[in-house]
Amino acid sequence: MTVTTRPERVAARGEPGERPRRTRRVRAPRVVLHLVLVVATTLWLAPIAYALYTSLRPYSDTAEHGYVSLARSLTLDNYITAFAGADLPHYFLNTMLVAVPAIVVTLLLASFVAFGISRFSWRLNIPLLILFTAGNLLPHQVIITPLYRMFLEIPLPEFMSESELLYDSYWGLILIHVAVQTGFCVFVLSNYMRTIPVELTEAATMDGASVLRQYRQVILPLCRPPLAALATLEFTWIYNDFFWPLVLMPTGEKRPIMAALANLRGQYFVDNNLVAAGALLTAVPTVVVFFLLQRQFVNGLTMGATKG
């Protein structure tokens, strides 16, 4: 796109008398623009910076001098208390127990469906795509009431969950994440798969490749970019999820970290300094993922919102 604009810019600058007027007209607003952006960015980062600052101050310091004051000393004690005292690693592990299988299964199932409905012309393609897309957009609270009752009715063998029900089990949480998130992933993946030339799979068919082989050896390897983007995005969403375990997993000890945090607050996180430390510690995985995989993250979001 930059390539197409360049000649025009050169032409505009080449015109006599054009140059000084243009630069003057552009420069002044640009300074204002930077000013606005600097103010916005500062405001946007301020709450996080303040939380960081608070978390590094001992409670005694803030109790004596107030929270808006210069720190007399900085310490990592709050992080140690939050991490060890509230046993955060235990809850991190709970989250991973749900997130990892949920992401793998979601991507697998969604890629199956996307493959079927984007590479073969069936009459049901569009209705199915609409079904998954619409299902992904429903607010979770619309389905929670019957879902809660269903989870209470569906038995699991004891070796799968002490609760012997989908309710209060990791299987239940994984299941609902998979069922809901498949909607979004089918939408993104089928849009992507549709851009892969038909000739590729047709050639494979001519060579006698089975449907399963076309999926595994032709389509799936080409889908690494959307799969990476979706994995990043789904990790963030499932990690950040608070709602499903709140209703479907009553045992506090078993809850993933985000839902556990609400309980921990009353017990362990008693002052702002500890709340800040706990909140920031909990945010670390998603923030790290964001900075390492920013491109995937943003790609995933835009792929989901726009077409193709």
Added chain:
Amino acid sequence: MAESTATSTGARRRRVPRMTRTDRIVLVVLVGLPTILHVAFVWVPTLSSVALSFTDWNGVGGLDAIEWVGLRNYEQVFTIYPPFWPALRNNALWMLFLVLVPTAFGLFLAVALDKQIRGSRFYQSALYLPVVLAPALVGFITQIVFTRDTGLVNGLLGLTGEGAPDWLGDSTLNLPTVMLASGWRHAGYVMVLYLAGLKSVDHALREAAVLDGASEWQAFRHVIFPALKPINVVVLVVTVIESLRTFDLVYVINKGTNGLELLSVLITQNIIGEASRIGFGSAIAVMLLLVSTVFIVVYLGQVFRKDADR
């Protein structure tokens, strides 16, 4: 499904060998299993919500204990359930605010950052950072910033003691405060969506407008904004759905009471609260469903229009 597979493959324009029987079975399984799962745990509950909203089931006893009561739940929600109207009003205000303020600001940021200015990457990352934070964590940060006695805002304003505004405790102040927090998270999200949309707007078109003597605002108003129409619809729907889904943020702050009632909270309270009123909660869920459906249909219309044209 097998039948339609056969007919449409037969009608393919190219001469590709017909699929074998095994291939067809494999495809039906690949597509069928996830579909059954999605339908069973998303669409069956959705339709059950509608059905249960006409019953007085309290969740105790089997399905045969269900009694049909017609529209009684709806009547009660409208007349003798005090939190309903505030929740509906709060949802409407929330939606309006998110659409008008953070979304507009996100669009402004995207247009500004699309100009290839220096430091654009840094600005983008910083403005986007809150989006990766869980709404529940945004709730915690909101508390640290806005608590009356130990919060940042009152501290900066030098307001202390009884007379100081209680941003989160005062039922007339807490809704705007929490909406602000959700806007903090939403603007960055909208910015990213628009930045992607702007990439598809022809740069030559803009250059032409500027060369014709259009001001920045005129170029935006008459060239860029109209070209963004498809993404506008997507952003609008995403924003509305986001506002209807809001739950974690208010639940962390005060469990969605005392001025922070939302439909999503009321539905949940009817399951995990003291009284489990399945039918009653479902009636509220149906109202949430109706509002969502309008916007989901708009979204589908936009997204699938291209398919119909093809």
